[in-house]
Amino acid sequence: MTDQSSQAEIVRNSLKRRYRKERRFRLYGILAIFIALTSLFTLFADIISKGYTGFVKTTITLDVNLDSEMMYLDDPTDADQRSMADFVAPVIAALQEHIPEADSATEKRELGRFLGTYAASEVSELLAKNPELLNTTQTIEFPAHDRVSVYVKHADNPRYSIKLSEQQQRWVDELLEKGVIDTSFNDVLFSRGDSREPANAGVLGAIVGSVLTMLVTLVISFPVGIAAAVYLEEFAPQNKITDFIEVNINNLAAVPSIIFGLLGLAVFIGLFGMPRSVPVVGGLVLALMTLPTIIISSRAAIKSVPPSIREAAEGVGASKMQVVLHHVVPLAMPGMLTGSIIGMAQALGETAPLLLIGMVAFIVDVPNGFFDSATVLPVQIYLWASSSEQGFVELASAAIMVLLTFMISMNALAIWLRKRLERRW
């Protein structure tokens, strides 16, 4: 073998090795992308698989004989009498008609537990509103108890533990066959506030709370953010003060969100004595948090307006302020809007600072105004995720889907706006 051929041999061998390395390196890259995408899809699949049942409710529909003797009630308009009356008895009697074998007192009581604890008050309210229904037979739809609901929806899912005895399971099966127990679209989810019982809990309160909070955030952070960006880009002299402001804005954008909660707690609640857990304080805190995002993106938008436009306006005699307000800001507006929408989407999903200012309180009523106690969607998800009742897990997942729908549509709006209004100079 000559020297040359051995050289070539070495090169050929090393080339093989190097190409192998090259392929391996590419594989690592694909693997990394694969891992990231898989985790994203797992996350979505997990939440959808957990949560789609949250959009389904289990109901028990009964023909209830509102017998006055059985309830010990003569006059449904009398609040005192209503508070003493037994509204469960007729409901149990109606259930028993479908399950005649359950005739002992304990069995009857067990039957009664199929219904949520609010069944009695449902009957009571119905009678208080329509006293003439006393001693008639009415078809009433009750939400089923969490345990029944879990059994109906998840009987063959090992993640859920069935908390019904075998006899009760038989009864539920029987009622399902007869159509007494039925599942339908969960309209409660979108028409009520929070509740201690999964069957009665909805996200409407949290959605309204989120909307109110976001309104406050928007009203404060959007004009202030734009004004700040305009000042820094167009008017600020190059000096230490504006440098300091700039550094500050960049740093604020990276401050952990929970620190903003501390600020809100100490300043808005501690110093100014504002009430806890209201949309105004939540909105203020989130506004301070989103402000840097809006300022940074608005500055980028202003920067992209070509100087020729400014010069042309100045050339025909516009003052600096007129140049900015009549020409630069309108042209930069699409960019500012996209940045603000993205900032608002972030604020919509924020939880930690709102925990500190008390928006975790258990609130049943749908808030009516900016100073009403309220909770927001992400906090509601947090509350439900840490609840012990099994039914809340699927509700939390369903609420996550609602939240993600809002966020994705906001982001889509931002992308659409950018595509639609973007212009090149």
Add this chain to the structure above:
Amino acid sequence: MQTANLLPLVLVLAVVAYGLAYMRSRAVAAPLGGIRNLKALPFYYAARAALWCAIPALIVLAAWAGFEGKVIQGIVIASLPQDTWPESAGRASLILSQISNVAAGKLNPEFVPEHIAGAASLLEALESKSQNFKAILVILIAILGATFAWTRVAPHINARKNVEATLRRIFFLCAALAVLTTAGIVFSVILETVRFFGRVPITEFLFGTTWSPQTALRADQVGSDGAFGVIPLFTGTLLISAIALLVAVPVGLLSAIYLSEYASKRMRSTVKPILEMLAGIPTVVYGFFAALTVAPFIRDLAQIVGLEASSQSALAAGLVMGIMIVPFVSSLSDDVINAVPQTMRDGSLALGATQSETMKKVIFPAALPGIIGGILLAASRAIGETMIVVMAAGLAANLTANPLDSVTTVTVQIATLLVGDQEFDSAKTLSAFALGMLLFIVTLLLNVVALKIVRKYREQYD
């Protein structure tokens, strides 16, 4: 009148002032032969009137609304008989909430001591008086301001200059709000932290190895003195952040390299936005995923292997957090890799290096400072992240390096210490502010260093 109603009223007044001044400026201009004989367009006279009407009134309104509650509370407390004065701030807030409950009608005045009932009626009276005064004062100021501006609608006055100068000042104030926010953070956190260090020595806080913030409610209570050693929280935070970075750095970096060097345009334009979706998902969703899916999965897996894992583990929180910060690492790395000039790539390829060799030996070293900056930013994200760890990492302050144990972090403690009702005066509550201070300083340092590195590096090839 409620502040919420007063605000739109002031705005309506401003609009009225705008309209009146607009009409007057036209009226003034008419005998002179049209608006071109005015120093400024009618719009500016009108805008000036609106500003004069709204701004002073809004300032007064904000100041009043801000301090109204505190002042009234002070007066009410001072009005209590001397012997019932609250001895601590905690007692005072208890008494105040009792008084306001009576005043709001939530509590029957017959069930509370006489002085409280008296204070409640005083509170009610003061509140309605304050409401009335505030409304009258604000409206008066608005009208006065508008009238003043109205009288100064004259052809020789250059209203445009005034309006523009005012607007400029408003713009400046908006920009300064960022500084005010930082000042507010620093001020509020420092104040409480100093109070905290008045009770717990700073050395114990920084070097103590036990964290159990439960303080005694009664003086004679046993075994709940409270220990405020921050080291277990810090190791917990570092453990989780380290796991997160172990996931995020390779995944983020390698996907950025693949997307910027190998991927086709079409793949890049579909995969990149999907990856960026990871950053947009709310953290509470990740927390939910970590607590209800990943943590049980890890526990079961550990059991199969024969290891003991707690149901809330550092590993679960760290893994999920790692996924969350992948896009931070990847988009920042992508930026710096793209900033490396094409000539360097071409040079290396021309010498016969393969693409991966070019990447590893030429581009990566050139991009390294920027990548490190990006990693530091991601680390500061991980340290400051709250919801994932609140939901998935647990509350037990274990001093451990075992990722299967449950650990707690600085942010978790801040959140749990301050959620729900709390006295503003106990060492337990104040400790949350000291933790906040620590977190603020650490993340600030990381951010400043990272931003410096990133910026310095970016300038290199420009």
